[in-house]
Amino acid sequence: MTAARELIACQEGIVLRVFRPRGSAEDQIRPTEIVMSAIKRIAVLTSGGDAPGMNAAIRAVARCALAQGWDVLGVRHGYAGLIADEVESLTGRSVSNIVQRGGTMLGSARCPEFEAEVTRRQALRGLEQNHVDGLVVIGGNGSQTGALALAEMGLPVVGVASTIDNDLAGSEITIGVDTALNIALEAIDRLKTTASSHQRAFLVEVMGRKCGYLALMAGLAGGAEIVVIPERETSPVEVATQLRAAYERGKRHALAVVAEGALYNAGKLDTWFREHSEDIGFDLRTTTLGHVQRGGTPTAFDRLLATRLGAGAVAALTRGEQGVLVGLNEGKVTTTPLAEVVGVPKAIDPELFRLASVLER
Numbered sequence: 001m002t003a004a005r006e007l008i009a010c011q012e013g014i015v016l017r018v019f020r021p022r023g024s025a026e027d028q029i030r031p032t033e034i035v036m037s038a039i040k041r042i043a044v045l046t047s048g049g050d051a052p053g054m055n056a057a058i059r060a061v062a063r064c065a066l067a068q069g070w071d072v073l074g075v076r077h078g079y080a081g082l083i084a085d086e087v088e089s090l091t092g093r094s095v096s097n098i099v100q101r102g103g104t105m106l107g108s109a110r111c112p113e114f115e116a117e118v119t120r121r122q123a124l125r126g127l128e129q130n131h132v133d134g135l136v137v138i139g140g141n142g143s144q145t146g147a148l149a150l151a152e153m154g155l156p157v158v159g160v161a162s163t164i165d166n167d168l169a170g171s172e173i174t175i176g177v178d179t180a181l182n183i184a185l186e187a188i189d190r191l192k193t194t195a196s197s198h199q200r201a202f203l204v205e206v207m208g209r210k211c212g213y214l215a216l217m218a219g220l221a222g223g224a225e226i227v228v229i230p231e232r233e234t235s236p237v238e239v240a241t242q243l244r245a246a247y248e249r250g251k252r253h254a255l256a257v258v259a260e261g262a263l264y265n266a267g268k269l270d271t272w273f274r275e276h277s278e279d280i281g282f283d284l285r286t287t288t289l290g291h292v293q294r295g296g297t298p299t300a301f302d303r304l305l306a307t308r309l310g311a312g313a314v315a316a317l318t319r320g321e322q323g324v325l326v327g328l329n330e331g332k333v334t335t336t337p338l339a340e341v342v343g344v345p346k347a348i349d350p351e352l353f354r355l356a357s358v359l360e361r
């Protein structure tokens with residue numbers, strides 16, 4: 001039901017907007033139906049590594065906030081734009097035709113200066129001058145660390161979980177992961193075809209920083225002989241043994257999926273295999289997918305996830321929640337205090353790792 005808005009209260013110098021459902025009995029305000037928000041204008045930014053689906057999140061934040069009667073400012077280039085006051089007004093039209101696009105229309109950046117309190121104060125002054133009452137930060141672990149630092153300085157901040165690495169606690173899955181995984185799988189499927197023709201072993205390195213989620217899922221869904229992830233140490237000898245065993249079982253190809261953050265990543269394994277090529281007896285080709293995984297059209301899952309989380313961020317601000325991360329847990333949009341999320345390692349499901357070992361036969 002559309003909310004009817006009414007300005008009815010003035011407390012401690014703050015004008016409170018009271019939202020109540022239209023047509024409620026005798027149009028009376030019942031305490032359970034009232035949500036109060038002092039917000040009139042919010043800003044939204046995307047920060048850190050870009051992720052497919054960020055645009056859908058920006059669109060949802062902007063349109064849900066506009067529907068509340070708030071003004072929306074888009075901040076360009078993440079925290080760098082916050083410091084430099086690179087802001088623009090977002091309207092329903094300015095976020096048109098972006099839901100299907102990868103990357104971020106606002107631009108993103110890495111901004112190490114933001115770790116300094118003096119820089120964050122400068123950003124806060126800029127927000128104050130622009131009459132911004134709340135900020136939505138769409139990004140990963142580093143970006144949410146910045147968001148927490150701002151929240152601790154008194155700014156109402158809500159984070160939206162967005163990183164292809166899925167290394168952010170507080171959301172079982174983050175925006176961009178599904179698209180990145182599908183891109184990795186498409187590459188793996190293609191490599192498998194050529195590997196079968198040449199009876200070759202191949203090694204694919206996927207992103208994920210210190211988190212093995214993408215590698216594990218790509219290995220499971222791509223049919224890998226072995227998955228190498230940061231969470232579990234795997235020696236080059238184990239990798240060689242598994243790949244050789246695949247040939248001995250009559251396979252025409254053998255695949256290892258390696259996480260970029262593993263102790264033995266693709267570069268190190270490749271070097272090791274070259275040094276031991278005579279003992280190994282088979283040819284290994286290495287492919288590092290790298291930034292290819294970030295690009296591309298967001299999948300339906302990522303668009304819907306981003307839309308739900310973006311809308312969840314506005315809902316959280318409407319409820320007066322701040323200093324929280326909006327994520328997806330057990331299929332529901334949830335909020336978790338940023339203080340419980342940033343820097344907290346996200347564990348890999350050991351059952352899935354065991355399953356990958358069983359399927360390696």
Ligand code: ADP
Binds near residue numbers: 109112139141147163
């Ligand atoms: P992601 O958000 O994808 O994990 P980064 O780790 O690169 O990406 O972080 C993005 C940005 O977040 C950094 O460039 C910096 O501006 C900000 N940031 C990271 N760590 C902190 C911190 N400890 N304090 C304040 N800001 C931070």
